[in-house]
Amino acid sequence: MKVNDVTTLSVEGRIGVITVNSPPVNALSNAVRQGVAHAFEAAIADDAVGAVLVICEGRTFFAGADISEFGKPQWEPSLRDLQKLLENSPKPVIAAIHGTALGGGLELALVAHYRIAVPSAKCGLPEVKLGLLPGAGGTQRLPRVVGVAKALEMVTSGEPVSAKAALAMGLVDELAAEGNLRADALAFATRVLDENRPLVKVRDKTDKLEEARANPAIFDDFRRANAKRFRGFLAPEYNIRCIEATLSDLPFDEALKYERSLFDQLMADSQSAAQRHVFFAERQAAKVDVPADTAILPVSRVGVIGAGTMGGGIAMNFANVGIPVTLVETTQEALDRGLGIIRKNYETTAAKGKMKAEDVDTRMSLIHGTLALEDLAQVDLVIEAVFEQLDVKQDIFRRLDAIAKPGAMLATNTSYLDIDDIAGVTGRPEYVLGLHFFSPANVMKLLEVVRTKDTLPAVYATAMKLAKTIGKIGVLCGNGFGFVGNRILAARNAQADALALEGATPWAVDKVLYDFGFAMGHFQMRDLVGLDVGWNRAATASANVREILNEMGRHGQKTRGGYYDYDEKRNATPSPIAMEVIEGFAAKQGITRREISDEEIHDRILFAMVNEGAKILDEGIAARASDVDIVWITGYGWPKYRGGPMFWADLQGLPVVLEKLRALAAAHGAGFAPSPLIERLVAAGKGFNA
Ligand code: 3H9
Numbered sequence: 001m002k003v004n005d006v007t008t009l010s011v012e013g014r015i016g017v018i019t020v021n022s023p024p025v026n027a028l029s030n031a032v033r034q035g036v037a038h039a040f041e042a043a044i045a046d047d048a049v050g051a052v053l054v055i056c057e058g059r060t061f062f063a064g065a066d067i068s069e070f071g072k073p074q075w076e077p078s079l080r081d082l083q084k085l086l087e088n089s090p091k092p093v094i095a096a097i098h099g100t101a102l103g104g105g106l107e108l109a110l111v112a113h114y115r116i117a118v119p120s121a122k123c124g125l126p127e128v129k130l131g132l133l134p135g136a137g138g139t140q141r142l143p144r145v146v147g148v149a150k151a152l153e154m155v156t157s158g159e160p161v162s163a164k165a166a167l168a169m170g171l172v173d174e175l176a177a178e179g180n181l182r183a184d185a186l187a188f189a190t191r192v193l194d195e196n197r198p199l200v201k202v203r204d205k206t207d208k209l210e211e212a213r214a215n216p217a218i219f220d221d222f223r224r225a226n227a228k229r230f231r232g233f234l235a236p237e238y239n240i241r242c243i244e245a246t247l248s249d250l251p252f253d254e255a256l257k258y259e260r261s262l263f264d265q266l267m268a269d270s271q272s273a274a275q276r277h278v279f280f281a282e283r284q285a286a287k288v289d290v291p292a293d294t295a296i297l298p299v300s301r302v303g304v305i306g307a308g309t310m311g312g313g314i315a316m317n318f319a320n321v322g323i324p325v326t327l328v329e330t331t332q333e334a335l336d337r338g339l340g341i342i343r344k345n346y347e348t349t350a351a352k353g354k355m356k357a358e359d360v361d362t363r364m365s366l367i368h369g370t371l372a373l374e375d376l377a378q379v380d381l382v383i384e385a386v387f388e389q390l391d392v393k394q395d396i397f398r399r400l401d402a403i404a405k406p407g408a409m410l411a412t413n414t415s416y417l418d419i420d421d422i423a424g425v426t427g428r429p430e431y432v433l434g435l436h437f438f439s440p441a442n443v444m445k446l447l448e449v450v451r452t453k454d455t456l457p458a459v460y461a462t463a464m465k466l467a468k469t470i471g472k473i474g475v476l477c478g479n480g481f482g483f484v485g486n487r488i489l490a491a492r493n494a495q496a497d498a499l500a501l502e503g504a505t506p507w508a509v510d511k512v513l514y515d516f517g518f519a520m521g522h523f524q525m526r527d528l529v530g531l532d533v534g535w536n537r538a539a540t541a542s543a544n545v546r547e548i549l550n551e552m553g554r555h556g557q558k559t560r561g562g563y564y565d566y567d568e569k570r571n572a573t574p575s576p577i578a579m580e581v582i583e584g585f586a587a588k589q590g591i592t593r594r595e596i597s598d599e600e601i602h603d604r605i606l607f608a609m610v611n612e613g614a615k616i617l618d619e620g621i622a623a624r625a626s627d628v629d630i631v632w633i634t635g636y637g638w639p640k641y642r643g644g645p646m647f648w649a650d651l652q653g654l655p656v657v658l659e660k661l662r663a664l665a666a667a668h669g670a671g672f673a674p675s676p677l678i679e680r681l682v683a684a685g686k687g688f689n690a
Helices: 030-045 079-087 104-109 126-130 138-146 148-157 163-169 181-194 207-213 218-225 235-245 252-268 270-285 309-320 332-351 357-365 390-403 419-423 457-469 485-502 506-516 522-529 545-551 576-588 598-618 625-636 645-652 654-668 676-683
Strands: 002-004 007-012 015-020 051-056 093-097 100-102 114-117 122-124 302-305 325-328 367-370 381-384 409-412 432-437 446-451 473-478 564-566 572-574
Touching (some): 002 030, 015 030, 015 181, 030 051, 093 104, 093 181, 138 148, 138 207, 218 235, 235 270, 270 473, 309 325, 309 332, 309 357, 332 367, 357 367, 381 390, 390 419, 409 457, 446 457, 457 473, 506 598, 572 576
Parallel strands (some): 051 093, 093 114, 100 122, 325 367
Antiparallel strands (some): 002 007
């Protein structure tokens, strides 16, 4: 029987089967909740039905509340009312899980009296990733099933557990055979009836809470152990408080009210708005505006030129997903060193238990080292990762053009160079693009896919698809200085350096950035990366503070001195030597140092970044404001709970941003002149992300 567009009810034997089919992920939308409720009522009214099975079609069990309906009118019943209906059912309710039972989806399964899952299924409460907490009883029911310690980890990490682990914890009662969920779940439901099993309500269980009751320090210990991971985020703490409530004197229904009030507070907070923005922005970034019939090119073999840190990391990405890589170096020594580092990286991962020991050899066997560029003749994609010098790259591309097969894509990993200048030396500029990986390239999620004026849509669409294949978040960018990420970084760096000369200490600048939510400040980052990276002594002798520190041998952490001094454990203290250099250089430049407030540091750095982001958008270097946000969140450590620079600007209100920029331009020069895009958006009453 069709109940509504997304729900059916059938009676099979003595089992009423409620089937939901609401692509893409069976989110618990208005229609889904209503369909399940109506089907359930019909099943209960039907005397032929002894038990009710809830199952989904498509790729997954309910993946949670429908995030796209947040803030919109909600139909009856609410998720919580639907849960009450099922939990108080006079007939056993069984949830049959495949794919990902997440958030509200798992919370719905937790009010069923029994749960069965296929081995490939996963169960989790990922609300924390959206700046939320499981607001439909998840924080109260999960600990009653898996215990407080495990529940704390699950709700604050948001990471799901496998069906096998779920079975071991008691989160599911039975495993079905893979691909046979419906039949096995029907058999299980029939057994529940035959054996007259009780209507088990998770809410009534308390045995799994006892261990934590005997150890009340568990919560503060957990907070302490994870302080760094949770810094700045509101949601982890609220999740912990709700789990804490399971051990309080609150009756279950009161604890649910408490959970709900904390959920509502999070929902109203800008952090959750930011994190939900990031969720959709990430998925939006993958969408490339190309004609529907654009063919994706096959990429079954890849070449990487340069086995240094970058090239090695890039090669690993492909080996990790089973794509063979030909790795080219100029000397046997460099090649051996590069391959050695790759192997060591894999071995370290295996030692940590994050991959199987036997996979180390499998992956290494996919990386074929060579000294002959000619060995790239048959690859589908070449990624050049040699040092950042135009003539060197041009020389390689000239040679590559003669070697690579027709139709092969040629990519450069340049960070700043004009890719047209590189493409221009080949006879196939339409197959040339930028693939800007971030260091360490096997770890960092961001990949800027840079198209030039000539790159074919099929080429950049293929690269964007490949990004997903290798587990990256690809963001399509235009070809302009520093693309998206490094161009905004340059704007930030310029302000940080200027502020340090005008009177702010590097540590004051760093503290403002740290307090804003970055993992570290501008000068700490420089010390970590090494002041000498990209240093060209001859070209820039004593041109700025950084060069002078380099000339003094102060290259940062590795020499135990840069802007900061470092002890043998790399603990940093502000360096009086660096301060002397800064003051001396400022005097030489005729700059009179002055007291600079934290507010000025904050505004100059952050509004300069926003303004640069606006220019990037206006020039079409980024296609969407949310793409700029994704670049800075995934590649540069912009705090996720602030949603990226463009989202943050929208939150301030663009009229405020415009006013700030005008004031900054009046005080500090035309560099702050507002981007015309901001002027236009303010005039139209819009925001970047509107
Ligand atoms: C919650 O449940 C609150 C409750 O505790 C309390 C309530 C009172 N809603 O990621 P994909 C869309 S909060 C709406 O590319 P995959 C997604 O936007 C929720 N839409 O696929 C995309 O759309 P498009 C807790 C959703 O296979 C499409 O589905 N749940 C939702 O790589 C495909 O997504 C979560 O946080 C949703 N809940 O991964 C789960 N989920 O094609 C969030 C997805 O137009 N979701 N969409 O771009 C996920 O983690 C992944 O999407 C999932 C599939 C693992 C399910």
